Amino acid sequence: MKIIVLVKEVPDTYGDRKLNLETGLADREASEAVIDEIGERALELALTYADAHAGAEVAILSLAPEGATATIRKGLAMGAGSATLVSDEGLRGADLGLTAETLAAAIRRVGFDLVIAGNVSTDGSGGMIPAMLAELLDVPLATGLSSVEISDGAVSGSRGVESGVQKVSANLPAVISITEALPGPRFPNFKGIMAAKKKPLETLTLADLGITPDNPDAARSIMLTVAEKPPRAAGVKIVDEGDAGEKLAAFLVENRLA
Amino acid sequence: MTEFARDAILVVVETGPSGELEKAAASLLGAAAEVGTPIALVLASPGAGSAAAAEAAALGAARVLIAETPDPSALGVPGVDALAAAVKQVQPDAILISHSLNGRDLAGRYAARSRAAISVDAIGVSRDDEGVVAHHSVYGGAYDVTSTATFGPPVITVRQGSIEARATAQPQASETLAVTGSGKPAARIDSFEEAVVATSRPELRGAAKVVAGGRGLGSEEQFALVGQLADTLGAAVGASRAAVDAGYIPQSHQVGQTGVSVSSQLYIALGISGAIQHRAGMQTAKTIVAINKDSDAPIFEIADFGVVGDLFKVVPQLISALEARKKL
Numbered sequence: 001m002k003i004i005v006l007v008k009e010v011p012d013t014y015g016d017r018k019l020n021l022e023t024g025l026a027d028r029e030a031s032e033a034v035i036d037e038i039g040e041r042a043l044e045l046a047l048t049y050a051d052a053h054a055g056a057e058v059a060i061l062s063l064a065p066e067g068a069t070a071t072i073r074k075g076l077a078m079g080a081g082s083a084t085l086v087s088d089e090g091l092r093g094a095d096l097g098l099t100a101e102t103l104a105a106a107i108r109r110v111g112f113d114l115v116i117a118g119n120v121s122t123d124g125s126g127g128m129i130p131a132m133l134a135e136l137l138d139v140p141l142a143t144g145l146s147s148v149e150i151s152d153g154a155v156s157g158s159r160g161v162e163s164g165v166q167k168v169s170a171n172l173p174a175v176i177s178i179t180e181a182l183p184g185p186r187f188p189n190f191k192g193i194m195a196a197k198k199k200p201l202e203t204l205t206l207a208d209l210g211i212t213p214d215n216p217d218a219a220r221s222i223m224l225t226v227a228e229k230p231p232r233a234a235g236v237k238i239v240d241e242g243d244a245g246e247k248l249a250a251f252l253v254e255n256r257l258a
Numbered sequence: 259m260t261e262f263a264r265d266a267i268l269v270v271v272e273t274g275p276s277g278e279l280e281k282a283a284a285s286l287l288g289a290a291a292e293v294g295t296p297i298a299l300v301l302a303s304p305g306a307g308s309a310a311a312a313e314a315a316a317l318g319a320a321r322v323l324i325a326e327t328p329d330p331s332a333l334g335v336p337g338v339d340a341l342a343a344a345v346k347q348v349q350p351d352a353i354l355i356s357h358s359l360n361g362r363d364l365a366g367r368y369a370a371r372s373r374a375a376i377s378v379d380a381i382g383v384s385r386d387d388e389g390v391v392a393h394h395s396v397y398g399g400a401y402d403v404t405s406t407a408t409f410g411p412p413v414i415t416v417r418q419g420s421i422e423a424r425a426t427a428q429p430q431a432s433e434t435l436a437v438t439g440s441g442k443p444a445a446r447i448d449s450f451e452e453a454v455v456a457t458s459r460p461e462l463r464g465a466a467k468v469v470a471g472g473r474g475l476g477s478e479e480q481f482a483l484v485g486q487l488a489d490t491l492g493a494a495v496g497a498s499r500a501a502v503d504a505g506y507i508p509q510s511h512q513v514g515q516t517g518v519s520v521s522s523q524l525y526i527a528l529g530i531s532g533a534i535q536h537r538a539g540m541q542t543a544k545t546i547v548a549i550n551k552d553s554d555a556p557i558f559e560i561a562d563f564g565v566v567g568d569l570f571k572v573v574p575q576l577i578s579a580l581e582a583r584k585k586l
Contacts, residue, residue, distance in 0.1 A: 131366030
């Protein structure tokens with residue numbers, strides 16, 4: 001069983017995140033880069049399976065600037081066996097289409113039985129990549145799983161949709177995405193951190209994958225404008241003197257909110 | 259083959275378990291009507307197509323294409339096949355889909371299949387000289403961004419509850435869409451358990467009013483106060499991550515960066531300090547009210563009405579004041 005886990009380096013949501021107002025791209029200098037937590041949960045799922053099943057391989061895949069090797073090493077320290085980083089100037093500002101094509105090519109190259117991703121990243125909040133990969137790789141897709149069972153030739157789990165909960169299953173190979181309902185990641189221990197230094201971490205370019213970023217047949221999404229919103233101003237602030245509930249009720253009624 | 263409007267906007271809507279249109283249909287058709295002629299593609303369970311088509315027309319669809327799924331247990335793929343067929347027929351200027359879990363899968367798969375450009379999590383659409391433009395609010399509402407496709411119709415997913423525009427009802431004009439299956443492998447839906455609606459409270463996603471509680475509620479029992487105020491206002495119940503982590507309420511109620519994003523008319527934060535991840539999920543609410551003991555809590559920086567005080571005193575008084583007004 002070979003499991004590929006997609007991890008994404010994102011600006012830490014514990015700080016203010018910035019967009020460059022000229023390029024519209026994320027200002028990576030402005031905030032600390034971390035592995036998106038949902039990707040760490042995806043990795044935890046794969047590692048838990050590998051712990052119990054000898055012969056299961058866990059490989060990390062990420063598309064990021066070259067400097068992301070430090071965050072990827074953390075995934076290796078947690079216990080993944082190998083990692084692939086796709087890094088190329090041609091991916092700067094890549095839209096979802098180019099990102100998905102590139103990841104699909106890298107996944108094919110690495111080889112897989114199961115691809116596990118987080119359901120939504122904290123920066124792009126698109127939540128589309130797993131679906132795009134399933135389509136490009138021609139395999140079944142099960143997104144938004146809040147519980148997952150991996151068996152020899154299949155994967156199954158619960159999937160919360162608008163109107164209820166579906167139990168779904170798919171034959172492998174497949175692509176799945178998971179939600180925050182799954183357990184949080186383990187901490188890398190000293191042994192893991194030392195071992196991570198010797199594990200294979202391959203860096204690939206678009207040329208290695210045979211991808212042309214400006215493929216004339218693929219429509220791309222482009223940013224037209226970007227503007228910073230003025231910060232929200234504070235309004236009225238009162239200290240309760242025994243009648244704050246009454247005053248708040250009056251405020252809500254006056255503004256037709258009650 | 260009948261002609262479709264030159265400014266057609268294809269709106270994709272699914273039917274729910276009892277055959278009714280998904281809730282997002284009204285706002286998707288409302289958004290479409292602002293930039294063109296709304297054409298609905300109804301992805302229906304077998305037998306539900308014509309009732310759903312009537313509903314779509316009432317919500318403003320000028321024409322409705324009905325695709326009843328040939329295999330209700332195949333997850334996602336029949337919808338993508340139907341969308342591909344509908345786009346071919348309608349030749350729309352844009353495709354609007356709800357940014358729900360199923361909507362995201364549909365949009366992503368279709369865009370990958372057709373090499374169309376995709377704009378995600380839009381909160382509005384407009385038109386310029388070249389075509390349809392999607393408007394986004396990103397990084398927790400800190401930036402406004404617009405996007406479009408280099409060519410071809412953009413596939414746009416629309417954030418639930420973000421669009422207030424509604425289209426005027428249209429006379430019903432519907433037809434069955436001919437779909438050729440792609441034969442792409444799909445996951446199977448083995449069983450489905452409909453959510454038991456234990457309360458009459460609205461769903462958090464897309465709710466017009468939200469009352470949310472944080473660690474300041476102190477315990478699961480005391481968290482019930484959040485529900486009481488929500489019921490008085492007809493609001494949905496939300497929570498901060500701290501309240502979820504403390505076990506006061508299930509994760510499905512979590513508002514914030516890693517939970518549900520809300521853009522409600524009213525957001526009342528009870529005992530929530532307002533960590534940046536929480537603010538990211540609610541600061542686009544129109545009116546924000548905060549009650550917190552700590553006068554330095556960051557939530558007060560964005561509150562339209564802040565009360566520094568004990569929520570266990572303020573909220574019961576608020577509830578009785580609102581109840582008293584209802585009786586007038």
